[in-house]
Amino acid sequence: MTAAETAFLADIRQYAEKLFVVVNKIDLLEGREREEVLAYVSGVMRQHTGATNLKLFPVSCRHGLKAKLAGDSDGYADSGLGPLEDTLAEYLSSEKSEALLVAVLNKALRLTGQRPELQEIEKQLTTLRDLISRHRASETMWREVVAAEPPAPAPKEVSVREVAVPSENTELLKALATRSCPVCDHLTKAAFTFFAQWQYDLSTNEQVQRAFAEELGFCPLHTWRLADLSSTQGLSLGLPKLLERLAADFASFATSSQEPPDSLAPLRKGAGLCRVCGLLQEAEREYAARVAAYLADSAGQEAYAASQGMCLRHLDLLLAAAPNAEVRRFLLAEAARHFDRWAEDMQSFAIKRDALRKGLLNPDEEEAHLLALTHLAGNRILCLPRAGDELQL
Secondary structure: OOHHHHHHHHHHOOOOOOOEEEEOOHHHOOHHHHHHHHHHHHHHHHHHHOOOOOEEEEOOHHHHHHHHHHOOHHHHHHOOHHHHHHHHHHHHHHHHHHHHHHHHHHHHHHHHHHHHHHHHHHHHHHHHHHHHHHHHHHHHHHHHHHHOOOOOOOOOOOHHHHHHOOHHHHHHHHHOOOOOOHHHHHHHHHHHHHHHHHHHHHHHOHHHHHHHHHOOOOOHHHHHHHHHOOOHHHHHHHOHHHHHHHHHHHHHHHHOOOOOOOOOHHHOOOOOOOHHHHHHHHHHHHHHHHHHHHOOOHHHHHHHHOOOOOOHHHHHHHHHHOOOHHHHHHHHHHHHHHHHHHHHHHHHHHHHHHOOOHHHOOHHHHHHHHHHHHHHHOOOOOOOOOOOOOOOO
16 A cells, blocks of 8 residues: 555544455455455554454456356355445444544644643733734834934023922923923823724723714724724724724715715814813813923023023914913024024034034934934824814825
């Protein structure tokens, strides 16, 4: 027997309790040779299948066909096909169902023995995938924050005054030490805190899912921020009610007797209009007002002068919230000083690189382009639109 044949026997033995082995062309052998061949086949079959109830049928299909055509029942029986046919008929009529049930039971027992372990492994893998997905999303988000925030410089001669700053202003003094915009930093942390809780609530709380659908979700920017911090499983649990609500609205428009709408504006959550936009707009107004109040005295202005100032968006809010014209002049003068310094540092960086004097670059020159971009456009992962703004693609 070939290796493929023996492998086949080993495979089928897992699923069959009873084997019928047919040895054809037995008419070509005589007496002792026939017995030797049958003994060999029987031994090989038992060796490779481990079968104890093996049935061996020596037949001559040539003689059997002749006898069948001639109507010779004795000759048909002598060919070996008669006994084989009778045995198979009995098996199919009385033993087949039992053998099938035994095979199914054996397979079930094998799977049962493996299933608890496989289920536990699959459960652990699913949990691990969710944790990895959330970790990667968080890591990506905070890498972007760090990339936009070079290491903060030492505050300029404010360490003595810091001791005397009232406790409610200590947080603002620390916030002004950032290389980025303090208001952008505050909003970035607020957004991350919101999304970290919301993605969990959306995947587990049906009331939150209904509210999300009723509000038509988030604006495009914050929809993708939610996706960044959610697992695939969480999104698959949290979004269907919103999709079902939209599907129902579309179906209603399509079947209504009235003229169908030519715009989906009522169903689209525009930039600046979603729950997260509202939360961040309120947070930035409140925080800008706190900073403006802090700048009303000389201690606050000195701390601000040692900082990198605000981005243009939040400088605008700060000017609107400033308590008087003197504070507004101070803010504009500081902005002029900062932007002029960054322009000078960037030009110096370019000149030194062109002149192969890279070793003479200082940290301010190396980071000037990041500082300029951050204060021109704000934190790049925040990109908070105002109500009514539309992104032009």
